[in-house]
Amino acid sequence: MGDVPSVAALVSAGRHPLTGVPRACRGDAVAMALGRALAGEKFALFHIGSVDEPSLRDYLAYGADKVEVIPANKGDVDINAVADVVKNFDIVLTGTRAEVAAGSGMFPYMLAHAMACPVVTNALDIRVDQSDTGTNVVISQFLPKGQRRSIASATPLVIAVHPFAAATLKYAHSRRVSGTINVIGSVSAAPARQPSWAVEAAPRRPVRLKAAEKQAGHARLLSAIVSEAKGGVVAFEGTTVDKAQVVLNYLREHRLVDF
Amino acid sequence: MAVAPAITVLFWLSTATLMIGLARRARLWRAGQRAPVEWAGLLAVPKRYFVDLHHVVAREPYIANTHVAVAGGAVAAILLVALNYGLAIYSPILDVAIVLAALVMVAGVFFVWQRRRHPPKRLSRGAWDRLPYTLALFAVGLLVVIATPAQYLSAAIASVALFFLLAGSAELVLGIGFGAPMKHAVAGLLHLAFHPRPERFSGVRSTALKPLELEKMELGVDAPADFRWNQLLSFDACVQCGKCEQSCPAFAAGQPLNPKKLIQDLVCGLSGTSDANYAGRPYPGIAIGAHSGALDNPIVPQLIEPATLWSCTTCRACVEECPMLIEHVDAIVGMRRSLNLTRGEIPGTAPEILANLRETDTQGGYPKPARYNWSIDLDVPQAVPGKPFDVLLYAGEGAFDMRYQRTLRALVRILKAAKVDFAVLGGEERDTGDTARRLGDEATFQRLAKENISTFATLKFSRIVTADPHVLHSLRNEYPALGGHYVVVHHTALIAELMEQGRLSTATLTNGKPLTYHDPCYLGRYNGEFEAPRAVLRKLGATLREMERSGPRARCCGGGGGAPLTDIAGIQRIPDMRMADVREAGAEIVAVACPQCTAMLEGVAGSHAEVLDIAELVASALEVPA
Numbered sequence: 043m044g045d046v047p048s049v050a051a052l053v054s055a056g057r058h059p060l061t062g063v064p065r066a067c068r069g070d071a072v073a074m075a076l077g078r079a080l081a082g083e084k085f086a087l088f089h090i091g092s093v094d095e096p097s098l099r100d101y102l103a104y105g106a107d108k109v110e111v112i113p114a115n116k117g118d119v120d121i122n123a124v125a126d127v128v129k130n131f132d133i134v135l136t137g138t139r140a141e142v143a144a145g146s147g148m149f150p151y152m153l154a155h156a157m158a159c160p161v162v163t164n165a166l167d168i169r170v171d172q173s174d175t176g177t178n179v180v181i182s183q184f185l186p187k188g189q190r191r192s193i194a195s196a197t198p199l200v201i202a203v204h205p206f207a208a209a210t211l212k213y214a215h216s217r218r219v220s221g222t223i224n225v226i227g228s229v230s231a232a233p234a235r236q237p238s239w240a241v242e243a244a245p246r247r248p249v250r251l252k253a254a255e256k257q258a259g260h261a262r263l264l265s266a267i268v269s270e271a272k273g274g275v276v277a278f279e280g281t282t283v284d285k286a287q288v289v290l291n292y293l294r295e296h297r298l299v300d301f
Numbered sequence: 302m303a304v305a306p307a308i309t310v311l312f313w314l315s316t317a318t319l320m321i322g323l324a325r326r327a328r329l330w331r332a333g334q335r336a337p338v339e340w341a342g343l344l345a346v347p348k349r350y351f352v353d354l355h356h357v358v359a360r361e362p363y364i365a366n367t368h369v370a371v372a373g374g375a376v377a378a379i380l381l382v383a384l385n386y387g388l389a390i391y392s393p394i395l396d397v398a399i400v401l402a403a404l405v406m407v408a409g410v411f412f413v414w415q416r417r418r419h420p421p422k423r424l425s426r427g428a429w430d431r432l433p434y435t436l437a438l439f440a441v442g443l444l445v446v447i448a449t450p451a452q453y454l455s456a457a458i459a460s461v462a463l464f465f466l467l468a469g470s471a472e473l474v475l476g477i478g479f480g481a482p483m484k485h486a487v488a489g490l491l492h493l494a495f496h497p498r499p500e501r502f503s504g505v506r507s508t509a510l511k512p513l514e515l516e517k518m519e520l521g522v523d524a525p526a527d528f529r530w531n532q533l534l535s536f537d538a539c540v541q542c543g544k545c546e547q548s549c550p551a552f553a554a555g556q557p558l559n560p561k562k563l564i565q566d567l568v569c570g571l572s573g574t575s576d577a578n579y580a581g582r583p584y585p586g587i588a589i590g591a592h593s594g595a596l597d598n599p600i601v602p603q604l605i606e607p608a609t610l611w612s613c614t615t616c617r618a619c620v621e622e623c624p625m626l627i628e629h630v631d632a633i634v635g636m637r638r639s640l641n642l643t644r645g646e647i648p649g650t651a652p653e654i655l656a657n658l659r660e661t662d663t664q665g666g667y668p669k670p671a672r673y674n675w676s677i678d679l680d681v682p683q684a685v686p687g688k689p690f691d692v693l694l695y696a697g698e699g700a701f702d703m704r705y706q707r708t709l710r711a712l713v714r715i716l717k718a719a720k721v722d723f724a725v726l727g728g729e730e731r732d733t734g735d736t737a738r739r740l741g742d743e744a745t746f747q748r749l750a751k752e753n754i755s756t757f758a759t760l761k762f763s764r765i766v767t768a769d770p771h772v773l774h775s776l777r778n779e780y781p782a783l784g785g786h787y788v789v790v791h792h793t794a795l796i797a798e799l800m801e802q803g804r805l806s807t808a809t810l811t812n813g814k815p816l817t818y819h820d821p822c823y824l825g826r827y828n829g830e831f832e833a834p835r836a837v838l839r840k841l842g843a844t845l846r847e848m849e850r851s852g853p854r855a856r857c858c859g860g861g862g863g864a865p866l867t868d869i870a871g872i873q874r875i876p877d878m879r880m881a882d883v884r885e886a887g888a889e890i891v892a893v894a895c896p897q898c899t900a901m902l903e904g905v906a907g908s909h910a911e912v913l914d915i916a917e918l919v920a921s922a923l924e925v926p927a
Binding site: 058060061063065103104105211212213214215216217218219 | 515518520642644645656661666667668742744
């Protein structure tokens with residue numbers, strides 16, 4: 043085993059959440075940057091999908107010399123075949139969650155399962171220690187609320203990199219133009235791994251109209267320590283039209299409707 | 302009489318030395334890239350010197366007159382020597398003329414010496430300090446050799462005088478070959494002939510950046526040899542007077558930029574030397590002597606630190622002040638382009654902003670349709686293909702800023718009051734790419750520009766109005782190179798026009814607070830529009846209290862060139878200095894005409910003058926028709 047581990051990064055097609063413009067998936071680009079810093083010459087970048095995927099050029103701009111594309115149709119990827127492609131690498135990096143399709147975040151787990159090796163997710167920092175007993179990879183893992191956990195593992199392993207990992211992404215137009223995208227082999231099709239979820243439109247919840255509080259800051263702070271009954275009117279009397287009028291008056295008074 | 306032939310020999314020897322030196326220097330310039338130049342420029346040198354260049358020099362009469370005496374005397378004397386001794390005529394009448402010229406030169410040299418005794422800090426010292434002495438040697442040597450009657454001219458006096466003349470001539474003729482101070486004379490004249498922006502001499506404010514041919518992998522300036530050859534020549538023209546340094550807002554703020562040092566560093570890069578011999582003020586916070594360059598070595602960081610390039614606000618104050626008409630901003634953006642396009646190394650939040658521009662066509666990463674959210678209750682017409690209208694209102698990135706939305710709303714009120722037939726692009730409006738371009742991201746700029754041009758092509762309108770001078774500059778001056786030709790007016794110009802035509806009835810401003818006007822760099826220095834905003838303010842009955850630095854010499858607010866994004870640390874902030882200028886002028890309101898200036902001046906901490914856009918002032922004075 044050499045001094046430097048060989049690292050593969052698997053990157054997905056990214057899309058901007060607002061505009062849908064093709065771009066490098068942020069988390070995947072960070073994984074790529076960590077991998078390049080870790081392995082130098084012994085780094086390879088793979089994408090499983092279409093060779094015409096427009097976002098791949100972004101990965102070149104962010105520093106990859108070349109992207110190796112394993113052609114596959116959207117959604118029908120045999121995970122065993124993917125494992126086959128990267129099985130000779132010491133470390134396989136992925137992002138945490140794709141920006142398109144289901145974005146279930148299951149990919150690193152499935153890949154590690156197919157490779158029969160450990161998986162570490164939410165990695166912020168990866169350090170490689172060489173010792174007599176072999177290569178030891180030390181990972182700092184993201185936990186909520188500023189907590190971090192250090193995990194050590196032997197190679198090979200799959201690491202899903204957290205988008206907050208400390209990697210500076212440098213976008214250079216010249217690399218975007220000069221980098222290459224190669225097609226290698228192919229991955230046999232397998233039944234779609236899309237989870238069998240029922241898709242339905244999100245219901246639109248009614249928005250509660252609330253009168254804006256017109257109080258000075260000082261009064262607001264006071265109201266936090268003094269419990270005070272908020273005024274209100276209970277409309278018992280009159281017809282339904284009268285009662286509706288009370289509501290309408292309230293809404294008008296607080297400019298919640300303009301008719 | 303043996304002196305005369307000696308002068309003849311000395312003259313031809315000097316001429317040959319000068320030519321060899323010039324050839325040596327020209328070899329360095331020729332390492333630069335090809336540039337389209339007209340040889341006819343050589344014929345235009347006298348006009349360019351006496352009119353365009355002297356117009357700048359004359360802003361400081363003392364040194365202008367001194368230079369006229371020294372250089373005028375020297376040139377006249379040398380030409381006469383060339384005639385009388387070079388051609389071996391030896392006419393006594395011409396001798397009298399030579400003596401007169403030399404006397405004028407001596408008088409000028411005296412004033413040079415006077416100034417060099419207590420020089421302003423902006424002047425470089427070092428080799429420049431010896432000039433009064435060597436020039437005096439030349440003039441006095443010439444006087445003694447020529448004016449002394451032969452019978453009094455002993456061999457001793459003659460040889461001493463000839464030695465003086467030799468030493469003085471050496472300063473004049475060796476300068477160009479060895480890169481000494483007097484190289485400015487030769488390089489300066491050639492620079493005037495082959496200026497990178499020759500249109501400047503026909504009275505045009507030439508401020509648009511030249512587009513890169515990206516498909517030919519033209520990616521900006523990495524090494525000095527990547528500059529065009531006439532840019533390299535222009536660096537050699539620098540006289541280190543420090544006018545640029547004095548006017549540079551980044552230098553004053555203590556950011557690591559000094560335009561004079563930058564040009565001198567590029568001279569080091571051109572001639573393959575270190576900056577150890579530089580004898581002026583350094584980049585604030587960066588020691589002299591640790592950097593050196595060579596024609597084919599990358600400039601950053603061996604010669605110039607990246608923070609220096611990213612400190613520039615592209616305000617062009619240095620270019621405005623430069624008596625040698627050097628184009629500092631072109632050089633800085635050229636180097637930024639290389640850093641951006643080939644290395645992707647940009648500090649601060651700029652990479653995020655550029656990514657937003659690539660992915661959302663807005664700087665802030667907003668959805669495009671949100672740009673006109675501020676106009677939702679104003680019933681602003683949306684431009685639709687096939688429905689001609691008069692004026693296209695282009696809001697720019699400022700439309701996402703809640704403070705600036707007040708200005709835009711005021712502008713819409715004014716347009717409606719004047720019954721202008723206008724429309725907005727709405728969700729179709731992209732960023733103009735101006736910020737990307739100043740940050741060196743030419744690829745994003747060109748993409749945005751081309752997409753905007755094709756959007757404009759679907760619409761029928763007669764002109765574009767914008768409240769953002771940065772938008773104005775790119776649409777008016779930089780889109781033509783990419784095929785987009787539009788009539789673009791700034792909102793202040795449109796308001797002035799509407800007032801002129803009597804289409805806006807305004808009352809005078811009631812509060813009567815003293816008011817000053819801050820010239821945006823991209824409206825003033827970039828586009829020469831100083832008068833319209835002031836005319837509008839006068840129409841409103843405001844008494845303008847001009848700041849000391851206003852009009853073409855206005856101090857930048859610090860918001861240009863992506864400087865707020867790269868955010869290079871200094872000792873103080875540029876907008877704070879500008880607000881101090883406002884205070885000094887005794888103004889309680891500072892009228893602005895640009896979203897960047899608004900944001901920068903509003904961001905000044907502590908109590909400060911009220912920042913109001915001219916549109917807001919006009920809208921507040923609108924007389925509602927009865």
